Amino acid sequence: MRLESKVALITGGGSGIGRACAERFASEGARVAVSDISLERAQETAQSVTSQGGEAIAITGDVSVGDEAQSMVTVTVEAFGKVDVLVNSAGVSARNAMPEGSSPEEVWDKVIDVNLKGTYMVSWHALPEMEKAGGGSIINLSSVMGLVGYPVGMGGGFNPYNPSKGGVLQFTRNLAIDSASKNVRVNCICPGYVDTNLLTALTEDAEAKAQLEARHPMGRLGQPEEIAYAALYLASDESSFVTGTPLVVDGGYTAQ
């Protein structure tokens, strides 16, 4: 068991990458607090974990609201006594962030609030608990879009998703430096396109999906479980000398 006796709080755990992390971590011995803005989805994940013999609780909350971010950490500590691992997986894309017809300012605020401020806020509240526990591992979800821009002709210029994910990468580095002496490691994962609800609007359209697949040298999208294995490495003591690192898991997307 690679996460024996560890407690993990996973935001955005009701779907996609967060759900896959919850299931993988629990199968490796972690007790998991599954947090999501949708209580129903968080409960589904927790149920999936417990039905396979794992230990999980479901928590609801919006990561971009300071009090709710704090409450996720408090409820985790009340239930399991500590937090060793935080996965900041809650996130939105510009496509699904706001109803159609929203202003550019509204879309910017929402994407930056959830992806960047949310990562910052939950980390802010989790870090003192990790210090109390003698150390920990924070795993942020950046993206290949935190490393490169959209391809020519894709209209990415004003898309706030890339700035939000680039911000997550720089936040990761800053916090890693500051937390190293406290035995708290801070890393991020930069996935290529992964087949989750975040992409539904694109993957429902066969032509659009094929175009996305073709942008990856491996000719396919990633699966959430493939990202969860990277998170497992960063959560476990196997990565004990790894901090401040963007771990790219992208089927070759950024090698081009």
Ligand SMILES: NC(=O)c1ccc[n+]([C@@H]2O[C@H](COP(=O)([O-])OP(=O)(O)OC[C@H]3O[C@@H](n4cnc5c(N)ncnc54)[C@H](O)[C@@H]3O)[C@@H](O)[C@H]2O)c1
């Ligand atoms: N799917 C991809 O292609 C891809 C690629 C690179 C990075 N990422 C990043 O990985 C993370 C997980 O994405 P996913 O693909 O699993 O998406 P997903 O849509 O399947 O899951 C995201 C979860 O976050 C929750 N959420 C949204 N806003 C929230 C908020 N304000 N507070 C709390 N929870 C909230 C949603 O309810 C959802 O359950 C995101 O940060 C995303 O940007 C995804």
